[in-house]
Amino acid sequence: MYKVVGVRFKKAGKIYYFDPNGFQIENSDFVIVETVRGIEFGKVVISEKQVGENDIVLPLKKVLRVADAKDRLIVEENQQAAKDAYEVCQQKVAQHGLDMKLVDVEYTFDRNKVIFYFTADGRVDFRELVKDLASIFKTRIELRQIGVRDEAKMLGGIGPCGRMLCCSTFLGDFEPVSIKMAKDQNLSLNPTKISGLCGRLMCCLKYENDEYESAKELLPDVGEMIGTPNGRGKVVGLNILERILQVQLLDKDYTVEFNWDELNQEGAVPMQSTE
Numbered sequence: 001m002y003k004v005v006g007v008r009f010k011k012a013g014k015i016y017y018f019d020p021n022g023f024q025i026e027n028s029d030f031v032i033v034e035t036v037r038g039i040e041f042g043k044v045v046i047s048e049k050q051v052g053e054n055d056i057v058l059p060l061k062k063v064l065r066v067a068d069a070k071d072r073l074i075v076e077e078n079q080q081a082a083k084d085a086y087e088v089c090q091q092k093v094a095q096h097g098l099d100m101k102l103v104d105v106e107y108t109f110d111r112n113k114v115i116f117y118f119t120a121d122g123r124v125d126f127r128e129l130v131k132d133l134a135s136i137f138k139t140r141i142e143l144r145q146i147g148v149r150d151e152a153k154m155l156g157g158i159g160p161c162g163r164m165l166c167c168s169t170f171l172g173d174f175e176p177v178s179i180k181m182a183k184d185q186n187l188s189l190n191p192t193k194i195s196g197l198c199g200r201l202m203c204c205l206k207y208e209n210d211e212y213e214s215a216k217e218l219l220p221d222v223g224e225m226i227g228t229p230n231g232r233g234k235v236v237g238l239n240i241l242e243r244i245l246q247v248q249l250l251d252k253d254y255t256v257e258f259n260w261d262e263l264n265q266e267g268a269v270p271m272q273s274t275e
Contacts, residue, residue: 002056005063006046007033012153014172017055020048021062030067032109039110041067041075071109078107082114085137089116092132100124103146104154113140119151149174152198159196166203177201184212186240208241215240219260228258 004017005025018033025031027047033040086105093102100120107114114137118124126143133141146154149167156168167174182194182205196202220226224235230249233256237246243260 001050001052002060003048004046004051004056004060005031005044005048007031007042008045008172009040009042012168012170012172015045016042017051017057017060019060019062021064023063023066025063025066030072032064032067032071034061034064037115038108038112039064041071041109074109078109078111081111082107085114085116088136089129089133092129096126096129096132098124098126098129100126100145103151111139113142115142115144117144117146117150117154119146119148148198149200152196157197159202160193161204165197171203174203175206177203177205181205181209181212184209184216184240212240215243219243219245226263228256228263230256 003020005020006015007018008015016035018031023031025044025048027044029044031042031044033042082105085107086102089102089105093100100118102116102118104117105114106117114133116133124145130141130143152165153167153171157165159165177200179189179201182189182201185205185208187194187205194202194205219238219240220235222235222238225232226235226245226247228247228249233247233249235245236248236255238244239246245258245260245263246255247258248255
């Protein structure tokens with residue numbers, strides 16, 4: 001078992017584990033750590049705990065120190081420098097006539113590297129741009145192409161539901177979302193109805209998907225014949241989340257709603273064959 005603290009470097013970014021290195025670190029403390037990108041400033045979102053070897057990537061990097069007021073001042077200066085770098089890069093992109101959209105700029109805490117995030121439809125030859133930027137900023141330059149979902153996460157915005165985007169407020173990772181999830185939830189398959197600001201399927205389609213899948217395995221399909229206290233009937237509608245069946249009774253001109261859990265309790269008429 002290893003002692004770790006969970007650290008985030010962005011508001012809704014991934015959580016990385018670090019060795020607390022003997023420091024008394026509480027949740028919401030800010031710390032200085034060493035990462036593959038260099039020295040970074042992050043926020044503790046998981047207080048000290050024990051985890052198994054399978055839950056971490058070894059070797060485990062250590063917390064260098066708990067951040068102080070001076071460190072926070074450096075972060076503010078870096079954020080202002082990043083804004084200035086954004087303007088400079090925008091001008092250089094236009095000068096070189098590159099088909100790319102600059103999304104964000106970020107300095108590492110130690111100013112050892114400046115990272116430019118951009119989107120583009122295909123590959124971009126930005127070698128000359130990197131040379132120009134390196135001559136201006138006198139530090140290591142990294143241009144990182146990102147996808148439209150990452151762009152939405154960085155820029156934020158308000159989704160169709162009227163709330164701030166999930167990806168920019170609390171989702172640490174993007175999980176796969178498929179059109180099948182929308183079908184299982186009986187949602188409109190109109191792309192404008194089930195797509196987020198990024199143009200991809202909305203992340204929230206995943207939230208209730210497991211419940212829908214388990215319910216669909218339990219409930220009969222639409223068109224299946226079942227037995228009810230009122231006689232045999234055909235399932236013509238489903239309310240999956242509430243487990244409500246709409247059943248067209250045989251030889252009758254009306255439908256009856258049944259709660260599936262009540263229908264299946266002891267003494268209820270069992271499922272009948274569709275044959």
